[in-house]
Amino acid sequence: MAEEVVLFGTRGSPYTCRIEIALKLKGVQYKYIDEDLANKSPSLLKYNPVHKKVPVLVHNGKPVLESLVILEYIDETWQGYPILPEDPYERATARFWAKFIDEKCFPAIFKSCWGEEREREKAVEEVSVVLKILEDELKEKKFFGGENVGLVDIVAVVIGFSLGVYEEAARVELLNKEKLPRLCNWIDDFLSNSFIKESLPPRDKLIAYLRNRFRSGNASK
Amino acid sequence: MTSYLCKGNQSSMADQVKLHGTWSSPFVYRVIWALKLKGVPYEYVEEDLFKKSPLLQQYNPVNKKIPVLVHGGKPVCESMIIVEYIDQTWPHNPLLPTDPYEKAMARFWVKFAEDKGSIIGSLFRVSGEEHEKAIKESLEMLKIVEEHGLGEKTFFGGDKIGIVDIAFGAFSHWLGVIEETLGLELLQPNAFPRLHAWTKNFKEVPVIKDNLPDRDKMLVQLKGIREMYLASK
Numbered sequence: 326m327a328e329e330v331v332l333f334g335t336r337g338s339p340y341t342c343r344i345e346i347a348l349k350l351k352g353v354q355y356k357y358i359d360e361d362l363a364n365k366s367p368s369l370l371k372y373n374p375v376h377k378k379v380p381v382l383v384h385n386g387k388p389v390l391e392s393l394v395i396l397e398y399i400d401e402t403w404q405g406y407p408i409l410p411e412d413p414y415e416r417a418t419a420r421f422w423a424k425f426i427d428e429k430c431f432p433a434i435f436k437s438c439w440g441e442e443r444e445r446e447k448a449v450e451e452v453s454v455v456l457k458i459l460e461d462e463l464k465e466k467k468f469f470g471g472e473n474v475g476l477v478d479i480v481a482v483v484i485g486f487s488l489g490v491y492e493e494a495a496r497v498e499l500l501n502k503e504k505l506p507r508l509c510n511w512i513d514d515f516l517s518n519s520f521i522k523e524s525l526p527p528r529d530k531l532i533a534y535l536r537n538r539f540r541s542g543n544a545s546k
Numbered sequence: 547m548t549s550y551l552c553k554g555n556q557s558s559m560a561d562q563v564k565l566h567g568t569w570s571s572p573f574v575y576r577v578i579w580a581l582k583l584k585g586v587p588y589e590y591v592e593e594d595l596f597k598k599s600p601l602l603q604q605y606n607p608v609n610k611k612i613p614v615l616v617h618g619g620k621p622v623c624e625s626m627i628i629v630e631y632i633d634q635t636w637p638h639n640p641l642l643p644t645d646p647y648e649k650a651m652a653r654f655w656v657k658f659a660e661d662k663g664s665i666i667g668s669l670f671r672v673s674g675e676e677h678e679k680a681i682k683e684s685l686e687m688l689k690i691v692e693e694h695g696l697g698e699k700t701f702f703g704g705d706k707i708g709i710v711d712i713a714f715g716a717f718s719h720w721l722g723v724i725e726e727t728l729g730l731e732l733l734q735p736n737a738f739p740r741l742h743a744w745t746k747n748f749k750e751v752p753v754i755k756d757n758l759p760d761r762d763k764m765l766v767q768l769k770g771i772r773e774m775y776l777a778s779k
Contacts, residue, residue, distance in 0.1 A: 375658070375694055389650045391657050398650040413634040417622045424624060425608065458608060 330355040333369050333381040335362060336526045337534060339431070339483045340392040341380045345524035346479050347396050351403040393423055396476060409476050422462060422469060423480040430455045431483040438495035439539040445497075452499050456508060459484070463507045467514055474518055484508070485515035486525055494535040563588040564616040566602055568595060570759045570767055572716035573625040574613045579712050580629045582753045584636040626656050629712060641709040652710050655695050655702060659713035662687045666721060669728055670772055673779065684732055691717075692741045700747055707751055711744075718745040719758050727768040 332348065332355050334341030348355050360369055360379050372381045372388035382389045382398070389398045400408040409416050433455060437448035459481075463469065469477035478485070489512070492499050502509050515521060565581070565588050567574030581588050593602055593612050605614045605621035615622045615631070622631045633641045643649050665683050672680055691714065696702060702710035717733065722745075725731055735742040748754055 375690055384647070387647055389647070390654050394650050394653040394657060397653065398646055401646040401649065413631050414617075414620055414622070416634065417627050417631040420627045420630070421623055424627070 328354075329383075329385055331358060331383040332356070333358050333360055333366075333372065333383070334379045335360050337531045338379065339487045342482050342486070342524055342526070343392050343479050344380045344382060344395055344399070346474075346482065346521055347399045347408055349520040349524055350406045350408065350474070350479075351399060352405060353399070353403055393427070393480070396479060400476075407475075408479065410470075419470070419476045422459075422477045425455075425458075426477070426480050426483060430459070431487075434483060434488055434491060434499065437499060438491040438497050439535075449497070449499065453501070453504075456484070456500070456505055460505045460508045463511055468511065474515070474521070478511075478515060481515070482521075482525075485512050485521070488512075490528060490531050491535065494532040495540075560618045562616075562618060564591055565589070566591045566593050566599075566605065566614040566616070567612045568593055570764050571612060572720045575757065575759070576625045576712050576715055577613045577615060577628050577632070578757050579715065579753060580632045580641060582757055583639055583641065583707075584632060585639075586632065586636055626660060626709075626713060629709060633709070641703075641712065643703075643708070652703075652708065655710040656713040658691070658695070659710070663714075663716060666716075666724060666732070669724065669730070670768070671775055673776070681730065681732070685737075688717075688733060688738055688741060692738045696740050696744060698740075701744065707748065707754070711748055715748070715754070717741070718748045718754070719761070720764070721745075723761060723764045723768055727765060727772055 330348070330353055332341070332344055334344065334357065336359055345357070358366075358368075360366060362379070365377060369379065369381060370377055372383060373379075373390050376390065378390075380392055380395060382395045384398075384402070389395050396408060409419055430452075433448050433451040436444050437452050438445075440448055466472075468474050469481065488499060491497070500509065500512075516525075563581070563586055565574070565577055567577070567590065569592060578590075591599075591601075593599060595612070598610055602612065602614060603610055605616060606612075606623045609623065611623070613623075613625055613628060615628045617631075617635070622628045629641065642652055665680060665687055669677065669680050669684070695710070695714075701707045702714065721733055725733070733742055733745065749758070
């Protein structure tokens with residue numbers, strides 16, 4: 326049976342980007358459908374009636390939702406490149422850091438650049454704290470996954486790519502190279518990975534989009 | 547810090563399982579249910595959240611939160627991550643489906659429970675307009691769970707309880723205590739017949755029935771929390 330894999334996403338969303346990275350690492354052929362979040366397609370609403378969000382991976386007609394859930398699904402469905410470690414303890418550790426990045430890091434990064442003015446200063450401090458925690462967790466490893474890119478590295482696209490883009494677009498400095506040398510090296514290695522490079526949206530376009538969306542007039546999400 | 551050695555012999559230090567928690571936390575109970583469903587012997591360590599033990603701070607330096615499961619000296623944090631760890635380490639009586647797609651659906655609902663479950667807890671810390679808003683959001687959330695999550699099934703896991711039932715466990719016992727404390731009725735049987743039936747069925751499952759915190763004690767605790775909040779305003 327011919328396999329059909331369709332990814333609904335938005336270019337520029339780190340959540341969509343994660344899925345493209347994972348699919349490329351696994352060598353899975355897929356069709357990409359770009360969604361206009363201001364004008365969601367009937368297909369998207371059909372596949373994700375609960376949240377109406379992207380990314381959605383549709384595999385042979387069946388939708389999988391939530392980026393972290395999709396990443397685990399991809400890892401279990403297609404053999405080859407391992408995204409999660411085999412060992413239960415290491416798996417639990419990877420999931421912990423993925424959750425930490427999603428719940429603590431990305432919201433702080435976003436708020437420090439695009440939040441209400443009174444929230445931004447506090448968010449900048451929070452970013453400094455959480456990035457230091459990640460710096461310490463990296464230890465001597467090349468990637469969070471060890472020698473190779475793994476779940477945590479994929480999820481950390483919000484740091485590997487989005488962080489730098491947001492800094493430039495919002496003209497905010499978040500990454501202190503002196504305080505975070507390992508993380509900065511990690512970012513370089515992350516961006517050098519060919520599958521990751523292929524999955525990233527064009528930087529300049531994204532900067533222009535962000536400035537237009539969040540800085541012209543009032544920030545409206 | 548009190549500890550209770552649960553029945554069963556620990557075969558060696560490498561296998562020893564400890565659970566750090568607090569007596570009324572639904573997050574801790576998720577882990578207890580998983581351990582009990584798998585028949586895994588463990589030692590329970592009660593933590594005082596106002597005076598966290600050095601061990602807890604060592605095991606969970608990032609969040610300093612409970613529950614923490616310590617297996618052979620290695621800590622695992624975050625309740626649903628712990629439940630998946632338990633499921634993988636002791637694979638009999640599986641809590642997750644084997645089919646990858648069914649597994650993904652289960653994990654979707656686990657995430658939903660994680661992300662949206664706190665709306666109900668937030669009712670303690672707000673009043674006035676924010677309180678009304680939280681009630682509205684809670685009801686919308688319950689509706690989604692009733693219609694899309696549970697559907698026609700007895701349990702989220704089908705005929706038997708599974709990981710999603712564990713994730714939503716707080717709705718079964720804790721929600722009722724919260725409702726009583728705040729003088730609210732959120733999970734009305736007419737509005738949510740299936741979810742309401744689920745709370746009864748879930749609490750009848752022997753492992754769950756035998757492992758729930760004392761309701762009266764919880765009422766006292768929650769009333770205290772609400773009074774403290776109102777006094778601080």
